[in-house]
Amino acid sequence: MTSPARLELDPEVVRKARALARRAAAPVVSIAKRHTTVSVERATLRLAGLSGADHERVPWVNHLVTAVREQVGLEHGVTTPVYDALLRGEAADLATLAQMASSGNVSFRLPTGREEKAAQRAATRGVSLGLKRIDAARRTRERLVNRLGDPRQKPWIYLIVATGDIYEDIPQAQAAAREGADVIAVIRSTGQSLLDYVPEGATREGFAGTYATQENFRLMRAALDDVSKELGRYVRLTNYASGLCMPEIATLAGMERLDMMLNDSMYGILFRDINPIRTFVDQRFSRQIHARAGIIINTGEDNYLTTADAVEAAHTVTVSQLLNERFAKEAGLEDWQLGLGHAFEINPDVPDSFRLELAHAMLARQLFPKAPLKWMPPTKHMTGDVFRGYLLDGFFNLVGAMTGQGILLVGMMTEAVVTPFLSDRDLALQNVRYVMNAASGLTEDFHPPRDGFIQTRARQVLGEAVDLLERIVHDSDPAGDPPLLAAIADGTFGLMKRPATAGKGLDGVVERAPGYHNPAIAELDAWAPDRAQRHTAAAAKGARR
Amino acid sequence: MTGSIVRPYGDTTGDGMVQLSFTLPVPHDKRAEGAALQLARKMGLEPALLVHAKAMGPDFTFFVVYGSVTHLVDLDEVQVIEREYPLLSAKDANTAIRKLLRRKLVVVGACIGTDAHTVGIDAILNIKGFAGEKGLEYYREIKVVNLGAQVLVPDLVARARAEKADAVLVSQVVTQKDAHIHNTTQMSAAFREAYPAGQVPILVVGGPRFEEGSAATLGVDRIFGRGTTPGEVASYLVHEIATRKGRS
Known part of the structure; x- marks a missing residue:
């Protein structure tokens, strides 16, 4: 993606913003590297091929991690004692071992010396199968994109389905693709982010969304492959790597070839009250998987604007984007994988609200020129007046078209009223198509003057973002936590106070021992995107042809 | 209009005009348009004017209908829960x-x-x-x-x-x-x-x-x-x- 520079931002200020984000993130990354979580360990077992659940639908990975934790702890990683048990002949394979462990019939130990090395070698072999599967899925995607092609227009049109029943979702998603959707997002059941396990199998019961399960991923991806072939363009699939099972869901998504995942660095902490350490540890693993899998992440900056005033809090979006970018880069994600979020949430009664929206959208576009920004529609000021809402969505689409956004989440006039009718989706897509068709060329003509309202506002927001980042890196608390954690604890973000010693999922955090071994993390840390880039470059060459 | 009986207001008192949009699970053709008018009539729109019909995929049609409703609203029969306490600053x-x-x-x-x-x-x-x-x-x-x-x-x-x-x-x-x-x-x-x-x-x-x-x-x-x-x-x-x- 190329985007002509239109705002005159001081490159020194931009450099400073990035440097501050790096400084804020560094100590948190180091905490992430010193801890593991139950979900990271379960994800590692999933990579090694353990799947399925008992008759009460408790996954085998949960059973095995719990059993190992009770007997020898997790601070050395789950795989060493697990593969040691396999090498000692306790069971023929992981599934049998997990079943036996769930009824207390395996005794685990921490092997030492030669036996420890043997167990770690076996674990590395086991886990590499899962990573190979993720690599294969990435190559398949590249091949399909190569053959079928990307959407013909930018931004890509992103539509949501959310019935709760995967077998209802499938025809709806296919219909949405036929109507023009380039990306299908399957909203998750509202409770899922706080479940400390991943449900199993195809599911038909969800609340305001459908459970993310490996089988649901597989079914939907297969259905979208069918419709992609029919339409002659590759239709992408999105789900959510957030909540307590981020690492596992990222892993399943990588293996089942999902194309995008919602994955924000701080959303779970601030909006779901998940423990900060748990979040940052889980997030780093999930982002390393996303990097390897060639998945585009979507970050959640829209949430800051729905809970705070979109004008006053505009700079918090920029700060979050910079932090998300930093954490993502550290985990190996590349620019093209950063669907940094922002949203059209300014109160339409505010004078010049449209000009302010344009300024904010252009600022994001210019700060992250190579990232496929995700542009989110109005929700907070959708009142139930569907006619006014349709107009608001039109203006939202216009900002998206004029500022070259990468991914456009289609706004529904029934936002805050009902789940969209078939006709609402059709009308919403007509709205998008009309605006794109009529105005997307405006990116070429639209150059706001240097000292005009828009440029001045964009520079102001960037300045406020730098000030806030300064405050964050100088924050402190009595416990001596890293400044970013102190800032999260004292309510710097969205007025929500989230101390590092509280929040859901804290009991699943374990400090690593000196001998900690996790073959997945070892391989992911050593992996560089260069190898994958060869594929991407080849794919790009193919697409040009 | 006397007392407590009212009708919807389009652009003239008592015209009863309303607008309505809906989707029927039928392909768009003459029969679909007839079906839409039939629904409007059964909902009390008489006469009903079909102003817009559009196919949404092969199996569905979206309609916009304007028309005068035959129903009357009796304000005396309306029951609501009124706020039983004073609004304070x-x-x-x-x-x-x-x-x-x-x-x-x-x-x-x-x-x-x-x-x-x-x-x-x-x-x-x-x-x-x-x-x-x-x-x-x-x-x-x-x-x-x-x-x-x-x-x-x-x-x-x-x-x-x-x-x-x-x-x-x-x-x-x-x-x-x-x-x-x-x-x-x-x-x-x-x-x-x-x-x-x-x-x-x-x-x-x-x-x-x-x-x-x-x-x-x-x-x-x-x-x-x-x-x-x-x-x-x-x-x-x-x-x-x-x-x-x-x-x-």
Whole structure:
């Protein structure tokens, strides 16, 4: 993606913003590297091929991690004692071992010396199968994109389905693709982010969304492959790597070839009250998987604007984007994988609200020129007046078209009223198509003057973002936590106070021992995107042809 | 037009004009348009004017219909629950609380169940408020404890007891398969169990999907619907506390 520079931002200020984000993130990354979580360990077992659940639908990975934790702890990683048990002949394979462990019939130990090395070698072999599967899925995607092609227009049109029943979702998603959707997002059941396990199998019961399960991923991806072939363009699939099972869901998504995942660095902490350490540890693993899998992440900056005033809090979006970018880069994600979020949430009664929206959208576009920004529609000021809402969505689409956004989440006039009718989706897509068709060329003509309202506002927001980042890196608390954690604890973000010693999922955090071994993390840390880039470059060459 | 009978107003008194849009699961052709008109007639639109029909995929057609409804509205038969308490300004509410309690009024708020959407509870509680009105945090005489989203009922009860809450506000925005009803009845039952009779805090639920008038069935004292402002909630709490004081 190329985007002509239109705002005159001081490159020194931009450099400073990035440097501050790096400084804020560094100590948190180091905490992430010193801890593991139950979900990271379960994800590692999933990579090694353990799947399925008992008759009460408790996954085998949960059973095995719990059993190992009770007997020898997790601070050395789950795989060493697990593969040691396999090498000692306790069971023929992981599934049998997990079943036996769930009824207390395996005794685990921490092997030492030669036996420890043997167990770690076996674990590395086991886990590499899962990573190979993720690599294969990435190559398949590249091949399909190569053959079928990307959407013909930018931004890509992103539509949501959310019935709760995967077998209802499938025809709806296919219909949405036929109507023009380039990306299908399957909203998750509202409770899922706080479940400390991943449900199993195809599911038909969800609340305001459908459970993310490996089988649901597989079914939907297969259905979208069918419709992609029919339409002659590759239709992408999105789900959510957030909540307590981020690492596992990222892993399943990588293996089942999902194309995008919602994955924000701080959303779970601030909006779901998940423990900060748990979040940052889980997030780093999930982002390393996303990097390897060639998945585009979507970050959640829209949430800051729905809970705070979109004008006053505009700079918090920029700060979050910079932090998300930093954490993502550290985990190996590349620019093209950063669907940094922002949203059209300014109160339409505010004078010049449209000009302010344009300024904010252009600022994001210019700060992250190579990232496929995700542009989110109005929700907070959708009142139930569907006619006014349709107009608001039109203006939202216009900002998206004029500022070259990468991914456009289609706004529904029934936002805050009902789940969209078939006709609402059709009308919403007509709205998008009309605006794109009529105005997307405006990116070429639209150059706001240097000292005009828009440029001045964009520079102001960037300045406020730098000030806030300064405050964050100088924050402190009595416990001596890293400044970013102190800032999260004292309510710097969205007025929500989230101390590092509280929040859901804290009991699943374990400090690593000196001998900690996790073959997945070892391989992911050593992996560089260069190898994958060869594929991407080849794919790009193919697409040009 | 005399007295209490009215009809919808298009551009002339008494014309009865309404607009309507809907989708039928049939391919777009002459028969589909006839079907749309038949539905309009059965809904009381006579004459009905089909102004727009558009195929949505091979199996569905979307229609816009304008027409005059034959139905009459009798205003005398309309039943609504009128607000039974006076609307107070923040200042008056503060004064009333000081007089009634001689201490701060404690409000504990939360979204319960799987609902993660705090827009409702935040609109009422956060200083920022809603519709130009400041939220309850702004009231000097109200102490607000906002527990946020996905709070478990036992945690809510425990916190309400620890804070000696006078009122508990629960929001349910996103719901499916009547989850808001199950969650609310579960919540009110838990409070009745945890407190001696007559000492349960004022239980208030809010959300767009609750039916007005179902408070008793749900075991709560009051339901607030879409568009409720913080001032209405504060005024109600003052009124209810005064009533309870009068009773004891």
